[in-house]
Amino acid sequence: MALVQILELLAIAAALLAAWYWYRAGDRPPRRISGDEELDAADLNRIVVALHRAAILNRRAALASAASASMIALSMITSWAL
Numbered sequence: 062m063a064l065v066q067i068l069e070l071l072a073i074a075a076a077l078l079a080a081w082y083w084y085r086a087g088d089r090p091p092r093r094i095s096g097d098e099e100l101d102a103a104d105l106n107r108i109v110v111a112l113h114r115a116a117i118l119n120r121r122a123a124l125a126s127a128a129s130a131s132m133i134a135l136s137m138i139t140s141w142a143l
Contacts, residue, residue, distance in 0.1 A: 065143075068136035075129035082122035086115045 089111070 065136050065140050068132045068139065072129045072132035072136065075125045075132060079122045079125035079129060082118045082125060086118035086122065
């Protein structure tokens, strides 16, 4: 298989991985709290953990998108050079 085809397949895989990470980041929003409900430490902990997990998944998705874009760029440069 040619280098260009391998790079294109890897770019597709990285783009699909990024889409999956972004889907997972928005999967479960934090639980809403009503105005008359009192916040305790467990509620705050759940909110912070949910926000951190979403941030981690968003960072992974951004990294996978950057990898996909880099592979597409390398694929185009390689195809132009040949």
